[in-house]
Amino acid sequence: MQKKYRSAFLAAFLHTIPIMTGFLFLGTAYGIYMNASGFSPLYPLFMSLFIFAGSMEFVAVNLLMGGFDPIDAFLLTLLVNARHLFYGISMLDKYSGTGKLKPYLIFGMCDESFSINLTADVPDGVDKGLFMFFVTLLNHFYWVFGATLGGIIGSVISLNLEGLEFVMTALLYVLFLEQLLKEKxxxxxxxxxxxxxxxxxxxxxxxxxxxxxxxxxxxxxxxxxxxxxxxxxx
Amino acid sequence: MSLTEKIITIMMVVAGTMLTRFLPFAVFSGGRKTPQFIKYLGRVLPTAALAMLAVYCFKDVEIMSGAHAMPELIAVAVITLLHLWKRNLLLSISVGTVLYMVLVQMVF
Known part of the structure; x- marks a missing residue:
């Protein structure tokens, strides 16, 4: 039983290494942005935890600084996140039969979790449902960790990391290439x-x-x- | 905005995001039969959705000004060749990213 979890976790970790790099960077950038906009670190913590949709969280900062308009916030979110509808239709089969893990898999279906879970070749003997669960959980963790860290440290980092955000573009582009090579x-x-x-x-x-x-x-x-x-x- | 208004705003964003994620599963699972068109979409949409996402990543690239998208073009070309050659995800991603960082920091 222990082994089942360990093998799924390890396989998921290996598949999410590029996302770890990207999310720690982008998440920290998001936290710093919130900090600079005058929000306490609790905001990036809870927003990354419950929204878990990177681009929308950046948009949400602007919403929070504008006038109070909940309907507008809701409709804008639907527009920005409409692409998830496509992910859901694509994952109907893959996420069926995952039992108790299914609600969390759907909750955590950001661009990156979707792409990895769609394209990954799960190694033989590794439980597919658990693998997808750990992929989602690790991505969620990287993002929340980065965002909270950024919110706490603010803008003290002075390393020149210009261009590191390209890691997400590279990842999604390579996953698209891989899908093309595989499915033809x-x-x-x-x-x-x-x-x-x-x-x-x-x-x-x-x-x-x-x-x-x-x-x-x-x-x-x-x-x-x-x-x-x-x-x-x- | 007061704290309560902020919390309500965040809850609306959470609700909107969750609606876009859960809706397909809520509509097309359970006892009912999935319509033929949705089954067809389930087959062809993954590739099209990834293609859309790949384009989405480049949406803010300036073609007409600045470096004229040269860093992006070079990085994408190198990633493509390297990936066709080695088919190693981590290698393609890390080489592409480091190359891009060098290009935007030192070349363009």
């Missing part, structure tokens, strides 16, 4: 890239995700309709 579903990748780039060009970097998602769904619907005409079974 080039059409889906192309649809995803073209729709998103197109919407980014048209709507700008503040409001392109929701249009991209709608466009991707439309393309997929058309594609399924065309495929159905060709053949019935896969």
């Amino acid at each position: 579903d080039y059409q889906s990748a192309l649809i995803g890239i073209v729709c998103t780039v197109l919407c980014l060009a048209v709507f700008g970097s503040d409001g392109f995700i929701v249009p991209s998602m709608i466009l991707i769904l439309l393309c997929m619907a058309v594609r399924m309709f065309l495929k159905r005409g060709e053949q019935e079974c896969p």
